[in-house]
Amino acid sequence: xxxxxxxxxxxxxxxxxxxxxxxxxxxxxxxxxxxxxxxxxxxxxxxxxxxxxxxxxxxxxxxxxxxxxxxxxxxxxxxxxxxxxxxxxxxxxxxxxxxxxx
Amino acid sequence: xxxxxxxxxxxxxxxxxxxxxxxxxxxxxxxxxxxxxxxxxxxxxxxxxxxxxxxxxxxxxxxxxxxxxxxxxxxxxxxxxxxxxxxxxxxxxxxxxxxxxxxxxxxxxxxxxxxxxxxxxxxxxxxxxxxxxxxxxxxxxxxxxxxxxxxxxxxxxxxxxxxxxxxxxxxxx
Amino acid sequence: xxxxxxxxxxxxxxxxxxxxxxxxxxxxxxxxxxxxxxxxxxxxxxxxxxxxxxxxxxxxxxxxxxxxxxxxxxxxxxxxxxxxxxxxxxxxxxxxxxxxxxxxxxxxxxxxxxxx
Amino acid sequence: xxxxxxxxxxxxxxxxxxxxxxxxxxxxxxxxxxxxxxxxxxxxxxxxxxxxxxxxxxxxxxxxxxxxxxxxxxxxxxxxxxxxxxxxxxxxxxxxxxxxxxxxxxxxxxxxxxxxxxxxxxxxxxxxxxxxxxxxxxxxxxxxxxxxxxxxxxxxxxxxxxxxxxxxxxxxxxxxxxxxxxxxxxxxxxxxxxxxxxxxxxxxxxxxxxxxxxxxxxxxxxxxxxxxxxxxxxxxxxxxxxxxxxxxxxxxxxxxxxxxxxxxxxxxxxxxxxxxxxxxxxxxxxxxxxxxxxxxxxxxxxxxxxxxxxxxxxxxxxxxxxxxxxxxxxxxxxxxxxxxxxxxxxxxxxxxxxxxxxxxxxxxxxxxxxxxxxxxxxxxxxxxxxxxxxxxxxxxxxxxxxxxxxx
Numbered sequence: 001x002x003x004x005x006x007x008x009x010x011x012x013x014x015x016x017x018x019x020x021x022x023x024x025x026x027x028x029x030x031x032x033x034x035x036x037x038x039x040x041x042x043x044x045x046x047x048x049x050x051x052x053x054x055x056x057x058x059x060x061x062x063x064x065x066x067x068x069x070x071x072x073x074x075x076x077x078x079x080x081x082x083x084x085x086x087x088x089x090x091x092x093x094x095x096x097x098x099x100x101x102x
Numbered sequence: 103x104x105x106x107x108x109x110x111x112x113x114x115x116x117x118x119x120x121x122x123x124x125x126x127x128x129x130x131x132x133x134x135x136x137x138x139x140x141x142x143x144x145x146x147x148x149x150x151x152x153x154x155x156x157x158x159x160x161x162x163x164x165x166x167x168x169x170x171x172x173x174x175x176x177x178x179x180x181x182x183x184x185x186x187x188x189x190x191x192x193x194x195x196x197x198x199x200x201x202x203x204x205x206x207x208x209x210x211x212x213x214x215x216x217x218x219x220x221x222x223x224x225x226x227x228x229x230x231x232x233x234x235x236x237x238x239x240x241x242x243x244x245x246x247x248x249x250x251x252x253x254x255x256x257x258x259x260x261x262x263x264x265x266x267x268x269x270x271x272x273x274x275x
Numbered sequence: 276x277x278x279x280x281x282x283x284x285x286x287x288x289x290x291x292x293x294x295x296x297x298x299x300x301x302x303x304x305x306x307x308x309x310x311x312x313x314x315x316x317x318x319x320x321x322x323x324x325x326x327x328x329x330x331x332x333x334x335x336x337x338x339x340x341x342x343x344x345x346x347x348x349x350x351x352x353x354x355x356x357x358x359x360x361x362x363x364x365x366x367x368x369x370x371x372x373x374x375x376x377x378x379x380x381x382x383x384x385x386x387x388x389x390x391x
Numbered sequence: 392x393x394x395x396x397x398x399x400x401x402x403x404x405x406x407x408x409x410x411x412x413x414x415x416x417x418x419x420x421x422x423x424x425x426x427x428x429x430x431x432x433x434x435x436x437x438x439x440x441x442x443x444x445x446x447x448x449x450x451x452x453x454x455x456x457x458x459x460x461x462x463x464x465x466x467x468x469x470x471x472x473x474x475x476x477x478x479x480x481x482x483x484x485x486x487x488x489x490x491x492x493x494x495x496x497x498x499x500x501x502x503x504x505x506x507x508x509x510x511x512x513x514x515x516x517x518x519x520x521x522x523x524x525x526x527x528x529x530x531x532x533x534x535x536x537x538x539x540x541x542x543x544x545x546x547x548x549x550x551x552x553x554x555x556x557x558x559x560x561x562x563x564x565x566x567x568x569x570x571x572x573x574x575x576x577x578x579x580x581x582x583x584x585x586x587x588x589x590x591x592x593x594x595x596x597x598x599x600x601x602x603x604x605x606x607x608x609x610x611x612x613x614x615x616x617x618x619x620x621x622x623x624x625x626x627x628x629x630x631x632x633x634x635x636x637x638x639x640x641x642x643x644x645x646x647x648x649x650x651x652x653x654x655x656x657x658x659x660x661x662x663x664x665x666x667x668x669x670x671x672x673x674x675x676x677x678x679x680x681x682x683x684x685x686x687x688x689x690x691x692x693x694x695x696x697x698x699x700x701x702x703x704x705x706x707x708x709x710x711x712x713x714x715x716x717x718x719x720x721x722x723x724x725x726x727x728x729x730x731x732x733x734x735x736x737x738x739x740x741x742x743x744x745x746x747x748x749x750x751x752x753x754x755x756x757x758x759x760x761x762x763x764x765x766x767x768x769x770x771x772x773x774x775x776x777x778x779x780x781x782x783x784x785x786x787x788x789x790x791x792x793x794x795x796x797x798x
Binding site for chain 2: 009012017021023036043059066077079081083
């Protein structure tokens with residue numbers, strides 16, 4: 001049988017890869033993809049903890065459902081912002097988007 | 103090693119490889135394709151956790167909706183389409199080192215935790231009963247508030263995103 | 276066991292068409308040439324890159340779809356529990372759906388449901 | 392257990408005993424049987440398409456005052472085989488600049504997304520692939536895989552028409568998925584389960600009687616999901632030449648057609664399962680094969696109806712199609728869920744199925760009348776501005792008398 005540790009290590013690795021994507025990517029859409037990976041890692045953790053420690057209680061499931069809702073809202077608004085910015089500035093490279101630099 | 107363990111390792115390896123490709127591949131469209139594979143791997147790992155509901159929901163929401171939306175957005179922002187030039191920031195090795203350090207710290211902290219090697223107990227019958235989850239979702243003493251707040255949050259996201267995305271008076275190209 | 280079957284069946288469902296396509300690949304002739312493998316565009320030379328930009332309309336439909344999809348996923352456990360619910364629990368879901376409808380009506384009033 | 396009572400499980404147990412007697416471990420024997428069962432079901436599903444193509448060509452032919460295929464074999468029954476052998480020997484043409492992996496993955500995903508559904512459909516009380524507890528959601532997920540196939544095809548082909556067609560298709564498919572999912576809530580509510588087998592078993596009264604309007608919405612959305620006329624904007628030949636599959640040839644192209652025919656039949660199958668009681672019928676519990684026959688009869692009735700629609704109704708314009716979905720079907724489906732939930736909950740304490748049947752029927756009828764009135768009003772409102780400009784005199788050039796008639 002699979003011990004809890006495997007899931008945690010797997011989720012941690014996925015989270016770190018996503019975080020790297022968020023920090024290192026230039027393209028705003030790619031940054032959002034990194035965020036998706038991180039949220040997925042969180043969901044794996046939540047479900048693994050639920051499965052191994054808190055099984056019959058549905059708190060874990062509710063958490064996962066709320067994370068899904070948050071992910072959907074974040075993607076929708078984030079991509080809408082990216083598209084809107086692209087229309088005005090014709091770029092989605094985050095470094096070029098600093099308003100302060102003008 | 104049991105068959106289940108081998109299967110888990112294979113799924114995890116594929117998922118992590120896909121995730122690495124998501125953050126490193128040059129063409130943003132291919133990154134989206136790899137993202138779909140990674141999301142599917144996560145869905146399989148949910149099924150391994152005996153939460154079939156979320157395994158299927160993962161496919162419906164993430165692959166069926168979010169991934170398609172991301173692909174739409176990639177195509178709408180055309181200028182990065184062929185993706186010439188490096189896709190990573192110049193100092194990309196700094197986050198790489200940071201992330202590697204974070205990973206080591208996470209695993210280190212986790213391995214000192216007493217529950218790290220917990221084995222799965224048999225899943226109680228009530229835990230796979232979706233109607234119990236449904237009852238809990240509308241029970242005022244349980245999760246009725248998150249349930250309603252979720253709908254308000256989604257309404258806010260819908261209104262906000264439509265407002266932002268459809269600025270007809272904005273600069274049309 | 277059921278999930279194992281589902282997994283196997285998904286693999287089979289992907290394998291069968293792939294196998295058929297591969298088998299036909301062995302039977303079929305392979306004589307590509309420049310004209311044959313050019314992009315089909317009513318006989319006119321392709322202008323510009325094919326991966327053209329699209330209007331935001333597609334994105335807005337995808338957006339509304341995503342929001343509805345997530346909400347419906349939350350409604351399914353409620354529907355499963357429907358027979359055990361009190362009237363109060365049902366009205367909670369009614370409120371949930373009404374909030375959803377409000378979003379749809381907003382998009383409608385804003386004119387984003389028109390195909391332009 | 393005799394053979395005729397339960398043939399599939401009978402053969403399964405017999406095979407297992409044979410395998411065990413050969414010295415195979417029982418667990419391994421079970422897995423072998425499982426793979427075998429999945430393989431057989433998949434192959435049958437795909438072979439069934441060959442028959443469907445013949446059936447549909449025959450019906451459409453009759454509707455258009457033709458005979459349909461009638462040369463190869465009795466009643467032209469072998470015509471699809473001839474077509475199949477022909478398409479097997481066609482050359483694959485991969486366009487220049489195609490994105491090879493998505494391009495080749497697309498037809499596979501398109502077929503897999505439909506075939507996957509067969510794994511959870513209960514064909515009879517004992518004949519089914521797997522009875523998972525989230526079957527309804529699994530069907531929706533399979534639809535998502537099919538959409539992905541179309542998007543891959545459009546992207547991979549390196550063709551403007553293909554990409555435009557793919558975008559249109561996906562916009563149509565995801566739009567119509569919303570009312571479909573909403574109406575699926577109603578069988579789930581009545582039966583209290585997401586498992587298809589339980590949904591079928593709880594239909595002592597067909598759900599089409601309890602929820603006729605949602606059943607109708609489900610049927611319309613299913614036709615749209617398949618992308619058949621009148622919703623065939625996916626491959627509107629006159630507008631975007633063929634849609635997302637323009638750059639495909641040979642069997643790769645054929646696979647999209649296999650997916651379409653299989654999906655059309657699967658849609659009818661799903662309607663029969665969700666709203667027409669699936670395999671239920673007299674003596675179906677005792678003789679599963681009889682249940683299978685019932686399911687097939689119901690499915691063919693629905694399938695015939697969709698083919699009739701395909702043959703008679705003209706294609707919608709894309710804006711009309713989107714209007715039908717977002718301004719009629721989606722709000723109506725949402726309201727129907729609310730009305731059904733509240734009405735059913737109110738009459739439930741009475742405890743009489745006849746009362747709830749009548750109450751739900753009346754509620755459905757009232758909603759239908761209100762909807763029709765809305766449509767009439769909006770149609771009238773839309774017609775008015777169309778009348779006004781026609782009073783303005785427009786200077787038209789006189790039709791030139793033709794010099795010579797080419798005929």
